[in-house]
Amino acid sequence: MATGDVKLIGSWASVFVMRARIALNLKSISYEFLQETYGTKSELLLKSNPVHKKMPVLIHADKPVCESNIIVQYIDEAWSSYGPSILPSQPYDRAIARFWAAYVDDKWFIALRSILTARGEEEKKAAIAEVEERTDHLEKAFIDCSNGKPFFNGDHIGYLDIALGSFLGWWKVVELDASHILLDETKTPSLFKWAERFCNDPAVKPLMPETAKLAEFARKLFPKPEA
Amino acid sequence: MAERSEEVKLLGMWASPFSRRVEIALTLKGLPYEFSEQDIANKSPLLLQSNPVHKMIPVLLHNGKPISESLVILEYIDDTWQHNQILPQDPYDKAIARFWARFVDEQIYVTAMKVVGKVGEERDAAVEATRDLLKLMEKELVGKDFLGGESLGFVDIVATLVAFWLMRTEEVVGVKVVPVEMFPEIHRWVKNLLDVDVIKKCIPPEGEHLNYIRARMDSLKLKSV
Numbered sequence: 001m002a003t004g005d006v007k008l009i010g011s012w013a014s015v016f017v018m019r020a021r022i023a024l025n026l027k028s029i030s031y032e033f034l035q036e037t038y039g040t041k042s043e044l045l046l047k048s049n050p051v052h053k054k055m056p057v058l059i060h061a062d063k064p065v066c067e068s069n070i071i072v073q074y075i076d077e078a079w080s081s082y083g084p085s086i087l088p089s090q091p092y093d094r095a096i097a098r099f100w101a102a103y104v105d106d107k108w109f110i111a112l113r114s115i116l117t118a119r120g121e122e123e124k125k126a127a128i129a130e131v132e133e134r135t136d137h138l139e140k141a142f143i144d145c146s147n148g149k150p151f152f153n154g155d156h157i158g159y160l161d162i163a164l165g166s167f168l169g170w171w172k173v174v175e176l177d178a179s180h181i182l183l184d185e186t187k188t189p190s191l192f193k194w195a196e197r198f199c200n201d202p203a204v205k206p207l208m209p210e211t212a213k214l215a216e217f218a219r220k221l222f223p224k225p226e227a
Numbered sequence: 228m229a230e231r232s233e234e235v236k237l238l239g240m241w242a243s244p245f246s247r248r249v250e251i252a253l254t255l256k257g258l259p260y261e262f263s264e265q266d267i268a269n270k271s272p273l274l275l276q277s278n279p280v281h282k283m284i285p286v287l288l289h290n291g292k293p294i295s296e297s298l299v300i301l302e303y304i305d306d307t308w309q310h311n312q313i314l315p316q317d318p319y320d321k322a323i324a325r326f327w328a329r330f331v332d333e334q335i336y337v338t339a340m341k342v343v344g345k346v347g348e349e350r351d352a353a354v355e356a357t358r359d360l361l362k363l364m365e366k367e368l369v370g371k372d373f374l375g376g377e378s379l380g381f382v383d384i385v386a387t388l389v390a391f392w393l394m395r396t397e398e399v400v401g402v403k404v405v406p407v408e409m410f411p412e413i414h415r416w417v418k419n420l421l422d423v424d425v426i427k428k429c430i431p432p433e434g435e436h437l438n439y440i441r442a443r444m445d446s447l448k449l450k451s452v
Contacts, residue, residue, distance in 0.1 A: 051330065060319075063319055065319070065322045065323075065326075067326055070322050070325045073325070074322040077321065091303055091306035091307045092292055092303070094302070094303070095299050095300070095302070096294075098296075098298075098302065099294070099295060099296055099299050102298075102299065
């Protein structure tokens with residue numbers, strides 16, 4: 001569906017960029033993907049997001065929108081008559097989705113990342129414990145939100161599925177790095193099954209990076225201090 | 228909107244900017260609500276039950292259903308009661324409003340807290356960093372009466388944190404983070420805010436608030452000794 005001038009500044013490896021791309025896919029919006037080179041920031045990125053200088057940036061008819069969750073909501077609202085609704089329709093369900101999406105970024109992701117940046121076994125163990133505790137919260141959130149349906153958003157993937165699901169590539173990479181299962185079939189069975197469904201969604205499948213490729217990139221981003 | 232029995236209760240705290248911004252929104256919408264002052268040091272069973280994840284105020288209870296996180300609450304209020312809209316209607320303008328609201332909470336607030344929490348060189352660095360962030364807010368106000376444009380909007384409500392918490396804390400701490408010579412637009416904006424009835428009604432009374440901030444600063448100093 002041709003919907004005018006839509007560009008997205010991003011990178012194949014970024015969770016936050018993936019969120020925007022999934023949303024664009026859900027709405028069948030064609031866009032120009034402007035891949036940033038690792039280690040440098042393009043002039044367009046610096047000009048479009050002068051405050052944070054970070055990707056993703058959605059540029060729609062020359063107007064930039066920044067921050068992944070804000071971009072996803074923008075896509076849902078600007079193209080509201082295209083494709084399925086990304087945010088739930090009821091205000092209370094929207095609030096719950098927004099609450100948990102904020103939790104994913106502010107609490108869960110921070111804990112996940114601290115596994116990669118942990119120095120020594122003690123720190124790593126503590127970080128793992130935190131991720132497990134927070135993933136447990138998300139398991140309960142899934143049961144509450146999904147109401148027996150396949151996704152947080154119900155029958156189709158939505159805002160919260162996208163917010164958390166975009167992490168699945170990195171989730172696996174961190175598991176490998178920590179040599180510890182972080183999405184456990186027995187501890188969080190609902191999330192475990194949801195993860196597979198999410199990755200197989202046609203809007204997601206072409207975007208999820210290969211674990212090996214991402215793991216290699218992770219080693220560049222989070223170099224281990226050599227003894 | 229059909230009249231129906233709506234039970235709106237706010238678990239809040241009189242001196243919290245996050246709690247007060249919800250009160251501003253409810254008042255702007257003309258919504259009657261029950262305010263329940265919470266003791267943060269001694270959390271009530273209702274608070275713990277309503278926000279088990281963060282155990283923090285504010286929590287809005289609408290017909291018994293809890294909503295937590297002030298920005299989520301503000302959007303919920305706007306979604307549910309659609310008169311006197313707080314957020315812009317246009318998707319792009321909405322995205323910009325959400326961006327700046329996050330900026331206030333995630334950048335300005337976090338950095339400004341370091342002004343209070345640190346001393347000496349670290350404090351000076353925090354002051355500089357806060358000013359750099361505030362310069363962006365200053366730019367946004369040029370040619371506008373409010374961050375929302377001609378009238379009070381979402382970002383103004385969120386940014387009352389700057390107008391009535393950061394700027395009041397300056398007085399107490401004795402560090403001019405937001406001098407008028409550097410931030411004339413922000414000072415003009417604060418005056419505009421004070422002309423709005425809802426704001427006057429919903430911000431903590433100045434005298435009491437300054438005493439509260441003073442007492443908190445003193446207890447922080449005691450902790451660091």
